[in-house]
Amino acid sequence: MHRFLSAPVAVCHSIEATRLIEATAMADLPPRALMQRAGQSLARFALAVAPHARTIWIACGPGNNGGDGMEAAIHLRRLHPNVVVTWFGDMRQLPSEAKQALEAAMEAGVTFAIQPPDSLRPGDLCIDALLGIGANRAPKGKMNEWLQLMRSAPSDLISVDVPSGLDAESGVLLPNMGFGETTMMAGILLPGALPDITRSVKHPQQRRYTLTFLSGKPGLLTGEGIDLAGEIWLDPLGAETWVRAVQPEWTVNRSKPKRVVDHHAHKGARGDVVIVGGAGDAQKDHSMAGACTLAGAAALHGGAGRVYMHLLDARAPRNNPLQPELMYRSIRDLDLQKVTAVCGCGGGDAVGTLIPDLFTDCKQLVLDADALNVVATDAALRTLLQYRAQMGWQTVMTPHPLEAARLLGRKDAAEVQANRLQAVRELVDVFECVVVLKGSGTLIAGPGMPCHINVTGNSRLATAGTGDVLAGFIGALMAQGMPAFEAACAAVRRHGEVADEWPTATQLTALDVAHRL
Ligand SMILES: NC(=O)C1=CN([C@@H]2O[C@H](COP(=O)(O)OP(=O)(O)OC[C@H]3O[C@@H](n4cnc5c(N)ncnc54)[C@H](O)[C@@H]3O)[C@@H](O)[C@H]2O)[C@H](O)CC1
Ligand SMILES: [K+]
Numbered sequence: 001m002h003r004f005l006s007a008p009v010a011v012c013h014s015i016e017a018t019r020l021i022e023a024t025a026m027a028d029l030p031p032r033a034l035m036q037r038a039g040q041s042l043a044r045f046a047l048a049v050a051p052h053a054r055t056i057w058i059a060c061g062p063g064n065n066g067g068d069g070m071e072a073a074i075h076l077r078r079l080h081p082n083v084v085v086t087w088f089g090d091m092r093q094l095p096s097e098a099k100q101a102l103e104a105a106m107e108a109g110v111t112f113a114i115q116p117p118d119s120l121r122p123g124d125l126c127i128d129a130l131l132g133i134g135a136n137r138a139p140k141g142k143m144n145e146w147l148q149l150m151r152s153a154p155s156d157l158i159s160v161d162v163p164s165g166l167d168a169e170s171g172v173l174l175p176n177m178g179f180g181e182t183t184m185m186a187g188i189l190l191p192g193a194l195p196d197i198t199r200s201v202k203h204p205q206q207r208r209y210t211l212t213f214l215s216g217k218p219g220l221l222t223g224e225g226i227d228l229a230g231e232i233w234l235d236p237l238g239a240e241t242w243v244r245a246v247q248p249e250w251t252v253n254r255s256k257p258k259r260v261v262d263h264h265a266h267k268g269a270r271g272d273v274v275i276v277g278g279a280g281d282a283q284k285d286h287s288m289a290g291a292c293t294l295a296g297a298a299a300l301h302g303g304a305g306r307v308y309m310h311l312l313d314a315r316a317p318r319n320n321p322l323q324p325e326l327m328y329r330s331i332r333d334l335d336l337q338k339v340t341a342v343c344g345c346g347g348g349d350a351v352g353t354l355i356p357d358l359f360t361d362c363k364q365l366v367l368d369a370d371a372l373n374v375v376a377t378d379a380a381l382r383t384l385l386q387y388r389a390q391m392g393w394q395t396v397m398t399p400h401p402l403e404a405a406r407l408l409g410r411k412d413a414a415e416v417q418a419n420r421l422q423a424v425r426e427l428v429d430v431f432e433c434v435v436v437l438k439g440s441g442t443l444i445a446g447p448g449m450p451c452h453i454n455v456t457g458n459s460r461l462a463t464a465g466t467g468d469v470l471a472g473f474i475g476a477l478m479a480q481g482m483p484a485f486e487a488a489c490a491a492v493r494r495h496g497e498v499a500d501e502w503p504t505a506t507q508l509t510a511l512d513v514a515h516r517l
Contacts, residue, residue, distance in 0.1 A: 039071020069129025271479025280313025288346025457496025
């Protein structure tokens, strides 16, 4: 058993692949052996997490996830004076291993309670063994109520394999599920009536763990899965050989930026970047030039040798005393074959007029924000992107979920969020370039590449301008010679790491991120 994200290589399998691993491992082992290993592992983990728990509540569900809980109960009951086991299920419908586990638990003297423990205190432990990878609908009624109770309790929480009700692949909570205090109104429970909250309002600091079995699950690392899962531990249950035999679909992003560090390097060797965007509206007295400044600062601090700025806002000043290294030039005066262009930051509709030239002339291109909105509405640009791919030219797109929805012709961001992993793959297929789908658990995918899930970063990056900084940074790494996919992975990882390293009591601005890259 080990902390999943501390391993040098951490991979995730789809549910289908996990089932295949489970089936091949089970075929080579005596009946119930894998579940017994899971139970033993869970019991050990429970005692390590909450050694002073006054009460351990194991909530077991109707399938094999519940079976894992019962196997753990057999061990914990010998080692702890107050283990409360509740079980949802129908003996006739239990899968065979879980049924054997239930019978063994009864034989071992495990008693089953009808209700959860009366009071749960800090230091106590809840074990969610309600649903695992077999969850196929939103938990309702009492199961949902008990899940809410566990997730809003002051005690620690271990989710077995997967937090119940989470789609282990997409990281989305199965719909119509409400949590925590906000679903109680005037003493009446309103499941799913209000938006889901995945952190208890009353006890936001609840320690959460997920002990997952066999292999990593992508849904624990993206979307709502991150908050629900907490700290992830993995026990391959001795089935490593079978795990290795099945190709993983996702890998945790570990890439690091490679910058030009040679002593003899001159500024030309570090590559040139041009930032294109920063539109203005004289009538409204608006200017988006700041977005370009942020991307430019990120490109400089990301190691580019020279950074040019093509500003669309004619009124915006052509110098920035706070970042005097930035050089203001029109793209018409640059050799576009030799620069990496970062296009779209604050570009408005006006950026559309420059995109065809950039697409046909620029071998290395990062498309962000308004450039993506232009691409979404212009089929000819899609063809140009395919042409670029055939030429071996490199393009990176960095949409947030709403931009991704526009690119894919979906109704709204929620449709993308409903299956981020599928969305990023579709974007790669349609646009034939590297795609960074931003958001909680940013995803990076490219043609012929395994999808990378990023695990650095936190909600402090959800401020204006951080996207411009990421785009500028990717451009800087490409300009220094990193291939597009590697540059995107490395930039996303470092960008998130800056937020993780930043002192919690200090506000983090986009410019701070740029300066720390
Ligand atoms: N088999 C083994 O030796 C091991 C299994 N492991 C654990 O098993 C689960 C997967 O088990 P499975 O039975 O396929 O799925 P679940 O336990 O998640 O439950 C499926 C069960 O529940 C019903 N169901 C689905 N959604 C709901 C809902 N919202 N409300 C009520 N009931 C629901 C569904 O119809 C089925 O009857 C895996 O995650 C591991 O924890 C271990 O890997 C060890 C070896
Ligand atoms: K669970």
